[in-house]
Amino acid sequence: MTKDEVLSQLVAMMRDYFDDEDLVLTRESTAEDVVEWDSLSHVNIIAGVESTFGVRFAISEIENLKSVGDLVELVAVKKGIA
Amino acid sequence: MIFSSLVFLFGFLPFALLGYALAARLGFRSGTVWLIFASLVFYGFWAPYLIVLIAVSIAFNYAVSVAIRRNAGSPPRQSALLWLGVGCNLAALFYYKYAFALLAWFEAQGLHVNAGAFADIVLPLGISFFTFTQIGYLVDCKDGVTKNDNLLDYLLFVTFFPHLIAGPIVHNGDLMPQFADPANRALKAVNLAPGLTLFILGMVKKVVLADPLAGKIAMGFTDAANLKLAGAWVTAVCYSFQLYFDFSGYSDMACGLALMFGVRFPANFNSPYKARSIIEFWQRWHMSLTRYLNQYLYNPIALAARRARIARGLPMTRKALSTPAAFVPMVAWPTLATMGLAGVWHGAGLQFLIFGLLHGAYLTINHAWRMYGPKSADGERARLRRLLSVIWQVALTYLAVLVGQVFFRAASVGQALDLLAGMTGLHGLFAPGAGAAVGSKLVQVQALLGLAPDDYKRCVKLAIFFAMAWFLPNSLQIMAAAEPVIGVKVQPAHSLLQWRPSWRWALATGALGFLAVMSLGGTTEFLYFQF
Numbered sequence: 001m002t003k004d005e006v007l008s009q010l011v012a013m014m015r016d017y018f019d020d021e022d023l024v025l026t027r028e029s030t031a032e033d034v035v036e037w038d039s040l041s042h043v044n045i046i047a048g049v050e051s052t053f054g055v056r057f058a059i060s061e062i063e064n065l066k067s068v069g070d071l072v073e074l075v076a077v078k079k080g081i082a
Numbered sequence: 083m084i085f086s087s088l089v090f091l092f093g094f095l096p097f098a099l100l101g102y103a104l105a106a107r108l109g110f111r112s113g114t115v116w117l118i119f120a121s122l123v124f125y126g127f128w129a130p131y132l133i134v135l136i137a138v139s140i141a142f143n144y145a146v147s148v149a150i151r152r153n154a155g156s157p158p159r160q161s162a163l164l165w166l167g168v169g170c171n172l173a174a175l176f177y178y179k180y181a182f183a184l185l186a187w188f189e190a191q192g193l194h195v196n197a198g199a200f201a202d203i204v205l206p207l208g209i210s211f212f213t214f215t216q217i218g219y220l221v222d223c224k225d226g227v228t229k230n231d232n233l234l235d236y237l238l239f240v241t242f243f244p245h246l247i248a249g250p251i252v253h254n255g256d257l258m259p260q261f262a263d264p265a266n267r268a269l270k271a272v273n274l275a276p277g278l279t280l281f282i283l284g285m286v287k288k289v290v291l292a293d294p295l296a297g298k299i300a301m302g303f304t305d306a307a308n309l310k311l312a313g314a315w316v317t318a319v320c321y322s323f324q325l326y327f328d329f330s331g332y333s334d335m336a337c338g339l340a341l342m343f344g345v346r347f348p349a350n351f352n353s354p355y356k357a358r359s360i361i362e363f364w365q366r367w368h369m370s371l372t373r374y375l376n377q378y379l380y381n382p383i384a385l386a387a388r389r390a391r392i393a394r395g396l397p398m399t400r401k402a403l404s405t406p407a408a409f410v411p412m413v414a415w416p417t418l419a420t421m422g423l424a425g426v427w428h429g430a431g432l433q434f435l436i437f438g439l440l441h442g443a444y445l446t447i448n449h450a451w452r453m454y455g456p457k458s459a460d461g462e463r464a465r466l467r468r469l470l471s472v473i474w475q476v477a478l479t480y481l482a483v484l485v486g487q488v489f490f491r492a493a494s495v496g497q498a499l500d501l502l503a504g505m506t507g508l509h510g511l512f513a514p515g516a517g518a519a520v521g522s523k524l525v526q527v528q529a530l531l532g533l534a535p536d537d538y539k540r541c542v543k544l545a546i547f548f549a550m551a552w553f554l555p556n557s558l559q560i561m562a563a564a565e566p567v568i569g570v571k572v573q574p575a576h577s578l579l580q581w582r583p584s585w586r587w588a589l590a591t592g593a594l595g596f597l598a599v600m601s602l603g604g605t606t607e608f609l610y611f612q613f
Binding site (some may be wrong): 003016017018019032038040043044046047048050051057058059060061063065074 | 361389390
């Protein structure tokens with residue numbers, strides 16, 4: 001799996017979660033860009049990412065995941081993708 | 083030592099700054115050692131034996147953190163060490179903070195538990211804060227976020243005096259990179275000037291605005307059962323502004339002191355009474371605690387609930403999570419649990435638990451409203467309607483916060499309920515026998531409402547405080563040019579109120595500082611020192 005594939009799977013998961021097929025997300029997208037991405041949705045998204053990619057995030061990592069790019073990078077690290 | 087005391091202002095602070103300037107010249111390590119030494123002097127000034135206690139706490143946590151890092155290859159062993167560390171920290175906190183209160187409660191229920199043996203326990207200053215700081219550090223070590231093994235760095239991180247007693251609650255990751263940067267290791271005018279300005283702004287809030295309210299509030303809460311409607315409201319609102327200016331002042335002073343030493347703290351206070359919802363209130367009030375609770379309590383509880391849901395194969399879309407059956411375990415439970423514990427963290431006593439659960443309930447309702455309430459379309463509304471809805475939201479949020487603060491301040495649940503009963507008119511509107519009052523119309527009206535003769539002055543003052551809290555830029559906005567804190571972006575104040583390193587600002591700040599020093603009465607502690 002490449003980082004681009006992580007990104008596209010992540011976007012697919014987010015579209016599913018927000019129930020919005022037209023949602024456009026790039027690596028630079030942050031919670032502020034998506035109206036419904038509030039603190040509550042953040043935990044939901046984290047849990048969704050965990051199950052989509054079969055990874056587990058540590059307590060200290062969650063707060064620092066501020067953008068889609070951050071999520072992609074951390075998933076990549078956990079999956080051993082360079 | 084208290085920031086707003088003569089011994090701190092004219093003794094300790096110059097001593098700490100000058101010593102740091104000299105030590106930093108001698109070398110990097112000397113600067114670190116000096117700051118640790120000065121911080122311990124600061125901490126032990128009134129009660130030197132407390133240094134032993136904090137030293138034990140630091141030594142223990144440092145040992146556990148090293149052990150956790152050395153066992154990076156064995157996650158189960160790391161988890162066991164982490165739980166041991168967290169358990170011992172909480173046990174110490176429990177012993178100093180809750181043991182006597184709990185045993186006394188058992189005795190009041192008729193159980194013989196010898197509570198008297200615990201009556202002499204003195205709450206060590208800042209224990210709630212440095213315990214939290216260190217628990218967070220242990221979790222960060224286990225998660226591999228902090229890798230630095232240096233004892234001096236750890237000592238500096240925990241003891242650095244601007245945050246030691248009442249926060250802001252700092253992360254290792256906030257401070258250590260700043261301390262490690264040699265560019266920060268010297269006294270510089272570019273940091274000293276805005277740091278001192280912010281410190282003086284905070285001191286004015288504390289000694290000129292907050293402290294004079296204390297007498298009225300103490301009297302009002304003690305006499306809560308007899309207060310009529312107006313008196314109960316004046317008491318409660320006075321307290322809401324004492325707490326506001328005390329804590330805002332403390333936060334400014336702490337952040338200003340850190341800045342003088344070239345370090346930026348995480349933001350702690352950002353005009354909370356401007357909040358339009360309870361969720362927003364907690365993003366503006368005691369922000370470093372909110373962040374801490376979010377990270378180390380709410381997220382783990384909420385994430386565990388979601389993992390359990392996924393394990394059962396239930397859908398995780400926003401829609402599926404919006405059903406009432408999902409709302410209770412996914413939103414209501416983590417929120418109430420977190421805020422209940424946050425309440426108890428502030429002190430032993432049922433009133434703190436109620437304070438926490440009340441805010442947990444507020445936040446849950448707020449989340450439910452966002453999910454199920456009518457969706458507002460701000461853009462389509464007329465300006466007047468938009469303005470009215472802002473006023474309504476701010477007022478309702480303030481009112482909800484005020485009710486919580488009554489529990490927060492009261493000596494007992496009964497006292498809080500007494501004051502709230504007075505505020506809802508259950509003790510009557512008018513004072514009996516008020517017709518006998520002689521004097522001007524003003525005196526007579528006040529007597530009729532059951533107010534003290536000089537309460538009208540207080541009401542004018544409170545009106546000014548509301549205007550300040552709602553319409554003035556806050557100190558972070560005024561100091562925006564110096565970027566005094568990290569972790570928050572604020573709209574800079576209007577250019578007239580924008581701080582600049584200029585003679586005009588220096589004179590104004592000097593005058594404010596003079597005013598604050600002249601107002602130093604019998605020095606009163608910061609309200610957050612009791613936690």
